[in-house]
Amino acid sequence: MKCARARIGTSYEAADPAFVERILPLVDYVELIPDTLALREGRRAIIPDRTLRELQTLAQQATLIVHGVGLSIGSADGWNDDYFALLDQLLDAVPVAWHSEHLAFTHVDGRFTGTMLALPRTQEALELVAQRVQHIQQRYALPFLLENTVNLLPDPPAEMSEAAFLNRLAQQTGCGLLLDLYNLECNAHNQDYDAADFLAELDMSRVRELHLACGTEHGGLMLDIHSRRTRDSTRQLLPQVLACAPGVQAVIYEVMPEALPALGHQAWADEIALLDSLL
Amino acid sequence: MNAMDLQSYQRSLRRLVTGGPPAADDPPYVRELAGSPRLDIVREVIGFWRSHALERYCVLSAAWLKRQGRFDAEIRRFIAAGDFSPDVALAGQQFLRQLTRDADAVVQALARFEIALHETRYDPAESRCVNWPCDPRPVLDCLLGGSAPEPGGDKVPHRVTVCRALPGGYCCEPLPAGSG
Numbered sequence: 001m002k003c004a005r006a007r008i009g010t011s012y013e014a015a016d017p018a019f020v021e022r023i024l025p026l027v028d029y030v031e032l033i034p035d036t037l038a039l040r041e042g043r044r045a046i047i048p049d050r051t052l053r054e055l056q057t058l059a060q061q062a063t064l065i066v067h068g069v070g071l072s073i074g075s076a077d078g079w080n081d082d083y084f085a086l087l088d089q090l091l092d093a094v095p096v097a098w099h100s101e102h103l104a105f106t107h108v109d110g111r112f113t114g115t116m117l118a119l120p121r122t123q124e125a126l127e128l129v130a131q132r133v134q135h136i137q138q139r140y141a142l143p144f145l146l147e148n149t150v151n152l153l154p155d156p157p158a159e160m161s162e163a164a165f166l167n168r169l170a171q172q173t174g175c176g177l178l179l180d181l182y183n184l185e186c187n188a189h190n191q192d193y194d195a196a197d198f199l200a201e202l203d204m205s206r207v208r209e210l211h212l213a214c215g216t217e218h219g220g221l222m223l224d225i226h227s228r229r230t231r232d233s234t235r236q237l238l239p240q241v242l243a244c245a246p247g248v249q250a251v252i253y254e255v256m257p258e259a260l261p262a263l264g265h266q267a268w269a270d271e272i273a274l275l276d277s278l279l
Numbered sequence: 280m281n282a283m284d285l286q287s288y289q290r291s292l293r294r295l296v297t298g299g300p301p302a303a304d305d306p307p308y309v310r311e312l313a314g315s316p317r318l319d320i321v322r323e324v325i326g327f328w329r330s331h332a333l334e335r336y337c338v339l340s341a342a343w344l345k346r347q348g349r350f351d352a353e354i355r356r357f358i359a360a361g362d363f364s365p366d367v368a369l370a371g372q373q374f375l376r377q378l379t380r381d382a383d384a385v386v387q388a389l390a391r392f393e394i395a396l397h398e399t400r401y402d403p404a405e406s407r408c409v410n411w412p413c414d415p416r417p418v419l420d421c422l423l424g425g426s427a428p429e430p431g432g433d434k435v436p437h438r439v440t441v442c443r444a445l446p447g448g449y450c451c452e453p454l455p456a457g458s459g
Contacts, residue, residue: 040368070365076286108293112365114325114358117292124285152321156288156308219320258331 006210006242008276009252010268011067011226012058013037014051016257018265020058026272029097029250030062034086035070045082052093059094065209065250066090066099067178073132073146074105074119084139091140097249100145100178100209103129103166118151121158121165126172133173145208146170147178150186150224162187163201170206177202179245180211181237182230182254186222195237204245212238212275213254227259229271238278251279283309296321298359329363329370330354336371339393340378342422343386353378372397384412388439395441396448406442415439415451 009029012019013036024030032055038045055064071083087099104116119125129146136144146169148162160168170177179202188195212234215225230253242248253271255263283291283306291309295301301313312318333354334341344350357363357374364370378390388411395407413434436454 035365038366040366043369045366076284076289105289106365108289111293111362113293113296114329114363115296115321117289117296120285120288122285128285152324153292153312153317154308154315218323219316221317221320223324 005246006248006251006279008272008279009062009065009250010272011252011254011256013257014054016260022265022269023272024058024061026269026276027062029065029252030058031065031067031250031252031254032090032096033067033069034083034090035068037090038086045086047086047089047093052090055090055094063097063250064094065252066096067147068099068101069116070106071101072105072107073101074103074125074129075107076105076128077109079132080107087140091142096142098143098145098176098208099140100147100176102149103146103169104149116149118149118153119165120156121160121162123159126160126165126168130169130172133169133175137173137175143176143208145176145178147180147211148183148187149180150183150190150222152190152221152223155191161198161201163198163203167201167203167206170203175206176208176247177206178209178211179207179241180213181241182211182213182215182234183224184237185231185234186215186224189222199237199241199244204241205247207241207245208247209250209252210238210241210245210248211252211254225259226254226256228263229267230275235275235278238275242279251275296325297361298322298355325358326351326354329358332367332370333357333374336367336397337374337378337390337393339396339419339422340375340386340390343389343418344378346421385418388412388415389418392439392441392449399441399443401443403442403444406440406444409439409441410454411437411439411451413437414453 007028009027009031010023011031013033037047037051039048068083070080072080102116104118106113106116133144146166148166166177169175184195184198212230213226214228214230214234215223216227253275255268291302291305295313295318301310341350344353357377363373375390375394379387381387388409391409395409399405399407414437437451438454439449439451441449
């Protein structure tokens with residue numbers, strides 16, 4: 001079954017003329033990460049006016065969506081308020097269809113952990129994140145999605161499965177889900193479970209967006225780096241998921257700018273065309 | 280979660296991933312994690328991204344430390360020190376400030392010089408003075424041109440003026456004897 005509403009998109013971090021020329025014509029969605037658009041002005045991070053003007057031009061050609069990496073929605077001591085300042089600035093300047101964040105934490109007692117860390121799947125963590133999702137939903141009149149994240153560490157003691165944790169958050173708050181198929185593959189490999197079991201348990205009616213990417217393997221673990229074209233195994237999940245997730249509107253190929261010197265814009269364009277052909 | 284609240288869990292995890300030891304009252308999961316090869320990989324990942332960011336912001340200091348085989352150790356020290364920013368510019372400034380307290384006077388001076396470059400790069404009217412324990416030119420020539428610095432080198436203290444309006448962005452002069 002083909003999902004009629006899913007359209008292709010990709011991530012973008014601004015100021016890349018080759019993207020505008022070669023990639024933008026191929027996509028319906030452009031996904032922006034506020035943290036990577038920002039520059040420092042003293043102690044404060046802001047998105048420069050020139051970047052906002054560029055995004056306003058992009059918005060005439062594609063639907064913009066926002067994907068956060070710096071909110072730290074799962075920090076017990078409080079989230080990162082600076083992220084909201086960036087999100088406010090972005091939403092004031094450009095139309096955005098929805099926004100999302102990783103189900104993770106990056107700060108503890110206001111200090112950066114150096115990487116995104118998975119939450120323990122406990123009732124306490126569930127209640128904390130549910131309250132915060134509701135706060136975000138009240139603050140912004142936009143759909144909000146949570147993304148499944150990669151956990152490289154051994155799974156901590158849990159009170160529910162990964163899919164059940166996401167389902168309960170979605171049920172309690174009404175938020176949507178961003179299902180990252182590469183993250184799912186990483187976790188299935190790293191935590192030694194079957195991706196099919198996760199997909200069978202996840203409430204697919206909540207999934208609005210999919211991510212596809214590819215990283216590297218190191219020390220026997222799959223790392224979520226966004227540096228390569230997708231693997232066959234990741235792409236094979238795409239039609240399976242679309243067939244049972246009728247609410248998916250966007251399929252985003254994630255690539256980080258640091259990978260482009262090796263990957264190249266042509267490979268980026270080819271990957272988008274390949275994924276688009278699967279929708 | 281097995282007698283550990285979320286806040287305590289996150290504090291323990293942050294301490295571990297940034298290079299610290301487990302605490303005596305950590306629960307079994309955290310204590311077992313401390314000996315896990317997966318923790319080493321997470322630490323490597325954190326180190327990789329910090330190295331990547333700091334090489335971009337602290338171009339000269341990073342290159343000098345690499346030549347001395349000290350860069351990776353300084354990155355680990357930076358992470359273990361505790362409060363580093365995810366922002367490249369802020370983390371870069373923090374790293375350079377760490378290096379201004381280095382035992383090696385050339386590393387200190389180079390970090391101050393690089394801070395001055397960042398502070399003056401947008402305004403030609405801004406200038407900063409940095410004292411060096413030696414003539415900075417062989418060090419900077421070596422970093423910018425890829426040549427090996429002269430062994431021994433000039434040990435005469437110099438004062439370097441950093442200003443975008445100057446040709447090459449800086450000028451230097453020997454300090455009078457006894458003023459270094």
